[in-house]
Amino acid sequence: MDISTTLATDPASEERLAEILADPGFGNHFTDHMLTVEWTPDRGWHDARITPYGPLTLDPATAVLHYAQETFEGMKAYRHPDGSVWSFRPEQNAARMVRSSHRLALPVLDADDFVQLVDALVAVDQRWVPDASTGEKSLYLRPFMFASEAFLGVRPSQHVTFMVIASPAGAYFKGGVKPVSLWLSETYTRAGRGGMGAAKTGGNYASSLVAQQEATEHGCDQVVFLDAEHGRFIEELGGMNLYFVYADGRIATPETGTILEGITRASIIELAGRLGYQVEERRISIDEWRDGVASGEIVEIFACGTAAVITPVGELKWDGGSTPSAPAPAEGGVAARIREHLVGIQFGREADELGWMHRIV
Template identity: 85%
Template sequence: MQIRTTLTTTPTSDERLAEILANPGFGTHFTDHMFTVEWTPAEGWHDARIEPYGPLTLDPATAVLHYAQETFEGMKAYRHPDGSVWSFRPEQNGERMVRSSQRLALPELPVEDFVRAVDALVEVDQRWVPDASTGEKSLYLRPFMIATEVFLGVRPSQHVTFMVIASPAGAYFKGGVKPVSLWLTEEYTRAGRGGMGAAKTGGNYASSLVAQQEATEHGCDQVVFLDAQEGRYVEELGGMNLYFVHADGHIVTPGTGTILEGITRASIIELAQKMGHRVEERRFSIDEWRDGVASGEITEIFACGTAAVVTPVGELRWDGGSVPSVPAGNVAERIRAQLVDLQFGRSADDFDWMHRIV
């Protein structure tokens, strides 16, 4: 991929950037540039460019606005103590976007081009990556692909645009890691067999919002979804995967098929196995959750995602019932520490997961 670069003539001042990085929040400030490449059947991927960050101009008949043909990824760039900048398993994000694109009838962006696009933007905007001494701050990266053909017919778009934007992100937990409380939705499901559950597409997140709203109204942090066919088996949270630690040390995580195959999820499975835990990926029922906590068979529950990395799970509630929190264990804490230390360059990368950008 040949990338043309046009730098902004009005870069964010050093003083303003320092203010932003001191308290970046999440998804509210954006770097000075963005990456774009376009696709058509005749030309394939073409016109790759980095240019100043700014609004898009879309015709009202642009396909993505009507049929939601789009995919996206979420990943981070980390500043290491020596000043270098790294990403975490970017090829896995690229491969997942290929799978998502196949499900959404979008063209496949080669993984090497995906990684190059992300690297190129970070290289240009590297001063936006927070310093290594600032806790768990990072530069959040959002690659996405949208159908940009101006056409109202229901068919795969003949013009597609892939972009990457970046936003500095603060630590997910301020004041220490805290358990998240969960609401079990009994009315809404996230995905069914043959659906888009395993694709990272905005429609999955849109369908989760009303259930998340329900959780918030009941004083809970996150929503738990069950399978659409039987309404018995735990799938995932609104944006995180789940793990259940058992008394003998083995860990169960719901199997894939209708859930998103998270990069953090896969990494935790490998880390846990290296730590001596047997990990099972299988169907896990809500009854098994309730009974396991009541009997003491389940000794720890935690969740994971790109933003939070790893977080302990507290009480599970639903209309007319609940499952109490299990005593805080140290499996999640140890896994989280190992993963975060690896990402921020504080420990050896024995898995060869980190990818140097700058």
């Protein structure tokens, strides 16, 4: 695509940028620019442009505000020790957005165009990518697509907007990687067969918020969802996939279909296999979780996602009971070993033998 660029006249000063990058948090600060490209049936994708970051002006009848026709992605750009900037498996994010677009009746953005557009914004705002010596800080990237037609009829939008914004992100765990406590939701489900669980769309996250609120009220960090059909099989957390490590060395993760096909999840499956672990994708019941921890058959549980990469799971609570943490320590376990290798590849500290990293600048 041809991309026009209009640079900001008042970008963040070097002093202000240094202050932000010293403690960026997550989703609190945004770079100087944003990328926008639009779609209509007659013109296809057109008018790609990088402009100063700023508010959007939307008609009150804009379709996304009424029918939630939208998708998004989450990915990161990493500074390597030589100063270069890389992204992690962006073609997988592009492919997932294609799948999400099909499910939400949105136009498909070609994978090569997706990667080009993301790269273009990062190249312009590359000074916002934290230095390699600052721990696990990165530049979080948020590509998203939404129905931007001003029309109240219930049909796919005839005007769609794709955008990319970026936000520097600190290490997810400031005090080191610590086990998260989980609340088992027995009232709410996230998705059912034929639903949108495998699409990365805001509606899935909106539906998880009341359950997450319930988890917080019970002193837990995250919520666990069970399948809608049986109410027995583990699906995923509010924003992360789950893994179980067994005493015989096997690793199991809930199969996809009604859950999001996480890029970190898929990378762990491949990386764990290369490290000598047997990984199974299958149904895992909540009883298997409870009984396995109690008997010692399950020795470790961990969750994964773009933001936290990999985090150990601690106590599981539900209305009337709880299961203690699996016995393996957070440090030195399977999760810690896989995490070290994965983060090492992302930040350029280990050789990228799988060709996962994509150089931007």
